[in-house]
Amino acid sequence: MTAPLRLAVWKFASCDGCQLALLESGDLLLELAEAVEIAHFAEASSSMREGPWDLSLVEGSITTAEDIARIRHIRENSRLLVAIGACATAGGIQALRNVADAGAFAAAVYPHPEILDALETSTPVSDHVAVDLELQGCPISSAQLLEVITALLSGRKPQLPVEPVCFECKRAGHPCVLVANGTPCLGPVTTAGCGALCPAVGRGCYGCFGPLPGAVPAVLSQRLAELGLHRAELTALYRSFAAAAPANAEEAARHE
Amino acid sequence: MAFQAHAIIDSPAPLVAALKDAGWKVIAPVERDGALVLAAIQSAEELPRGRVDRASPGEVRIEDGRPGRWFDHTLPASGWKRWLHPPRHLLWRANRGRDGFELKTPPPETEDLAFLGIRPCDLAAIARLDAVLGPDGSADTEYMRRRRHMLSVVVQCARAADTCFCTGPGTGPRAEHGFDLALTELEIGLLVEVGSERGAGILERLPSREARETDIEEAHAISRKTAGMQRRRLPPSAAAAIAQAPDHPEWDQLAARCLACGNCTLVCPTCFCTDVEDTTDLSGDHAERWQVWDSCFATGFSFVHEGPVRTSVRSRYRQWLTHKLATWYDQYGTSGCIGCGRCIAWCPVGIDLTAAAEAIARPASPSPAPTGG
Numbered sequence: 001m002t003a004p005l006r007l008a009v010w011k012f013a014s015c016d017g018c019q020l021a022l023l024e025s026g027d028l029l030l031e032l033a034e035a036v037e038i039a040h041f042a043e044a045s046s047s048m049r050e051g052p053w054d055l056s057l058v059e060g061s062i063t064t065a066e067d068i069a070r071i072r073h074i075r076e077n078s079r080l081l082v083a084i085g086a087c088a089t090a091g092g093i094q095a096l097r098n099v100a101d102a103g104a105f106a107a108a109v110y111p112h113p114e115i116l117d118a119l120e121t122s123t124p125v126s127d128h129v130a131v132d133l134e135l136q137g138c139p140i141s142s143a144q145l146l147e148v149i150t151a152l153l154s155g156r157k158p159q160l161p162v163e164p165v166c167f168e169c170k171r172a173g174h175p176c177v178l179v180a181n182g183t184p185c186l187g188p189v190t191t192a193g194c195g196a197l198c199p200a201v202g203r204g205c206y207g208c209f210g211p212l213p214g215a216v217p218a219v220l221s222q223r224l225a226e227l228g229l230h231r232a233e234l235t236a237l238y239r240s241f242a243a244a245a246p247a248n249a250e251e252a253a254r255h256e
Numbered sequence: 257m258a259f260q261a262h263a264i265i266d267s268p269a270p271l272v273a274a275l276k277d278a279g280w281k282v283i284a285p286v287e288r289d290g291a292l293v294l295a296a297i298q299s300a301e302e303l304p305r306g307r308v309d310r311a312s313p314g315e316v317r318i319e320d321g322r323p324g325r326w327f328d329h330t331l332p333a334s335g336w337k338r339w340l341h342p343p344r345h346l347l348w349r350a351n352r353g354r355d356g357f358e359l360k361t362p363p364p365e366t367e368d369l370a371f372l373g374i375r376p377c378d379l380a381a382i383a384r385l386d387a388v389l390g391p392d393g394s395a396d397t398e399y400m401r402r403r404r405h406m407l408s409v410v411v412q413c414a415r416a417a418d419t420c421f422c423t424g425p426g427t428g429p430r431a432e433h434g435f436d437l438a439l440t441e442l443e444i445g446l447l448v449e450v451g452s453e454r455g456a457g458i459l460e461r462l463p464s465r466e467a468r469e470t471d472i473e474e475a476h477a478i479s480r481k482t483a484g485m486q487r488r489r490l491p492p493s494a495a496a497a498i499a500q501a502p503d504h505p506e507w508d509q510l511a512a513r514c515l516a517c518g519n520c521t522l523v524c525p526t527c528f529c530t531d532v533e534d535t536t537d538l539s540g541d542h543a544e545r546w547q548v549w550d551s552c553f554a555t556g557f558s559f560v561h562e563g564p565v566r567t568s569v570r571s572r573y574r575q576w577l578t579h580k581l582a583t584w585y586d587q588y589g590t591s592g593c594i595g596c597g598r599c600i601a602w603c604p605v606g607i608d609l610t611a612a613a614e615a616i617a618r619p620a621s622p623s624p625a626p627t628g629g
């Protein structure tokens with residue numbers, strides 16, 4: 001029998017929510033522990049084994065000089081590196097500091113901001129090392145993560161949707177919240193994968209699964225402006241979970 | 257025809273009860289979160305009585321209408337296709353055994369579905385789907401099985417929404433055949449038309465009285481009034497024009513406004529496209545194949561070797577309009593559009609396919625003559 005796949009899970013600047021999505025997958029996690037060797041997963045186990053690893057799952061954004069060195073080390077010792085969640089793929093909510101004065105934030109919060117050693121920006125993993133695959137979401141969907149691992153184990157390509165949230169919304173039978181209630185919704189320009197969680201409860205999509213490649217947010221913004229959204233509100237809409245994703249950053253800046 | 261029996265019933269309540277007694281699961285429009293959606297109902301109490309929808313491009317609101325009226329609203333947010341051609345459907349499971357793998361088709365869950373309150377255009381949409389998925393089409397087993405277990409109680413429309421245009425394609429506002437029962441809401445009650453033996457059997461169980469000639473006349477007058485409320489129309493030349501105008505400059509205008517969100521295809525009662533998704537589990541011993549709704553607005557829809565063919569929004573919008581209004585004729589001998597107007601009302605940016613068709617059918621203005629030099 002071939003050696004089991006060696007899996008490592010890493011955390012950078014993040015809330016641990018994506019790792020929890022893995023921990024919360026219940027029985028599947030037990031199955032996973034049998035199917036692969038979990039070599040490093042600090043949130044779940046104290047045994048931390050050295051590389052090389054076959055698959056590294058990286059949660060969190062890069063926010064310190066030490067992070068840069070660490071992500072390089074991980075990349076060098078991983079056959080495949082998958083960035084998981086809005087922080088690792090787009091800088092996360094903490095990337096709001098990229099368009100603000102990070103020093104002023106630190107001074108407002110900490111009595112001794114000088115002891116902090118953080119970069120001016122929060123950036124996605126792909127800004128620093130090559131990434132083999134990105135899993136979207138804040139947090140990621142555990143089903144998608146399992147899909148990636150099972151696909152890897154069976155030597156096939158993972159099936160990840162490249163379609164807007166609207167597809168999942170309509171398959172689930174939810175009427176469009178934008179049309180039915182005038183609720184601002186980023187669904188048409190956001191990558192599917194969550195199962196349309198927010199429209200299911202009558203809320204607009206906040207775009208936590210990141211911009212859909214090729215979508216044109218300007219078309220949506222124009223409609224939202226017609227519905228009464230002010231420029232500042234439009235900027236705020238695109239500046240949330242995936243604020244630093246280029247499509248969002250650009251669209252937010254356009255309305256500033 | 258054999259089934260011309262007309263009767264008057266006072267309310268749909270005994271009808272819902274009789275259908276349920278006879279073992280039918282009754283699917284009807286209900287109001288939920290500010291929209292009309294289709295759901296299984298237990299009693300007529302759940303119908304959106306006294307409520308009406310106001311639909312315009314990109315905006316639909318439900319509000320109070322004439323109190324007590326059962327069916328003054330128009331269409332639910334999406335077509336009835338989800339009950340016949342479900343959004344996700346397991347095609348088979350495979351289990352690895354000692355000698356290769358074994359395929360298992362899931363046992364069909366057979367439910368008898370009564371579509372209560374389906375409108376004439378949506379009934380026509382099912383006939384269009386029959387041509388695509390039925391025995392003369394791709395013979396989709398699941399579709400055909402569900403179709404055999406379906407009964408229809410049409411409601412003849414007493415109001416048209418601003419987005420309705422069934423009179424053009426002739427699919428409404430009155431259905432003449434193809435239903436089991438049809439109701440028209442009159443001042444004195446509901447006129448019942450019988451369209452099948454099965455329908456006659458159900459009517460027999462209801463407290464009813466005979467309809468007078470004037471009741472039938474009133475029903476026809478209602479249909480004429482409803483037809484008169486419609487403002488939109490597809491130009492008759494649309495099919496030919498669209499098929500011949502792949503380079504019309506209007507496509508650029510449309511593409512500049514379109515989100516490529518696919519809502520139009522997903523709410524359209526005749527769009528049928530699906531994709532297949534394969535899954536495996538961690539052990540690698542179990543696999544499943546699912547059929548899921550797809551849309552020509554997805555980039556992956558036109559994926560051939562090395563990538564999608566239709567990358568631009570322009571090419572995808574053109575595919576949608578061309579298939580619906582033109583090439584559908586080549587495939588199935590009819591238009592793919594039955595004039596329900598859902599793609600207009602439920603388009604988040606309010607793109608109007610009748611206006612789009614009209615713009616394409618208009619000859620492109622000649623490009624300005626070269627000015628020397």
Ligand code: SF4
Nearest residue numbers: 194198205206207208
């Ligand atoms: S609907 Fe949007 S914000 Fe809500 S979970 Fe899905 S992607 Fe995230």
Ligand code: SF4
Nearest residue numbers: 514515517518520603
């Ligand atoms: S026409 Fe409207 S509903 Fe259809 S894809 Fe374009 S924006 Fe979406």
Ligand code: SF4
Nearest residue numbers: 524593594596597599
């Ligand atoms: S194309 Fe539009 S109007 Fe025509 S049947 Fe489909 S949703 Fe209805």
Ligand code: SF4
Nearest residue numbers: 521527528529552579
């Ligand atoms: S318009 Fe598009 S989604 Fe609808 S049936 Fe045609 S190709 Fe399929």
